[in-house]
Amino acid sequence: MNEHICYWTPQTLVELVRAVIWPLTIIIFGLKFKTGISEALKYFFTKNSVSEFSASATGISAKFVAEKQALELKESTGASMKLPENMALEAVKERHKKEHSEFSETLYQNIKIHLNSLNLEPTEKIDLLSREVSLLQSGIRYYDISKVLFRSQFNLLVNISEHGNMILKRELQSYFEQIKSHAGDAFNEWDWIKYVSYLITSGLLIDHNDGYQLTLVGISYVNFMSRNPQLIDELGKL
DSSP, X not given: OOOOOOOOOXXXXXXXXXXXXXXXXXXXXXXXXXXXXXHHHHHHHHHEEEEEEEEETTEEEEEEEESOHHHHHHHTSOXXXXXOGGGOHHHHHHHHHHHOOHHHHHHHHHHHHHHHHHTOOHHHHHHHHHHHHHHHHHHHHHHHHHTTXXXXXXXXXXXXXXXXXXXXXXXXXXXXXXXXXXXXXXXXXXXXXXHHHHHHHTTSEEEETTEEEEOHHHHHHHHHHHHOHHHHTTSXXX
């Protein structure tokens, strides 16, 4: 009788896990949480559309592009950076009470210790803290913009900043058509007006005569991102 001996190398075991155990795990979790997964997928695909789907020897991948930039803007309008309504003292105190946490209390105590160590006059403390708050608020504004801005839109802002902070509408339309021709199906239902709408509603551009002008927010955002190039690579890949 012939005996067949199997040698279970570490590589063989790894491949077995990949081929059998992991798919079984997915099936078990899928059966157990199918309702939750289904709802999550429905929500995801209402927010995004597939711009590219590919399969290769290394696996299956899909690239998604945000279709509702304006909606995303409404959901993240920088409410966390807005000061309380009318700047009334009661409103400020109410905000502090509502947003208070253990971590914020720790930061508060550390800031007080730091300020006391500087031995500043009261007016100097106010100026220092006001400037610090302004930097934090502008940083939050830039973060909110970056969450939904496309890389091509940022490149457009840079181009505008290098040409007198202005761009004609026909030039912007031509720019969009060029981007669209290299974006596959991502911009199939877009036109140049939809493309520029987020830049306007977010305060980066304003309509000016026959074109668009870069605003103070737009200029500051471009400068901020230029000082932090690692953040540019995290923008939407369109």
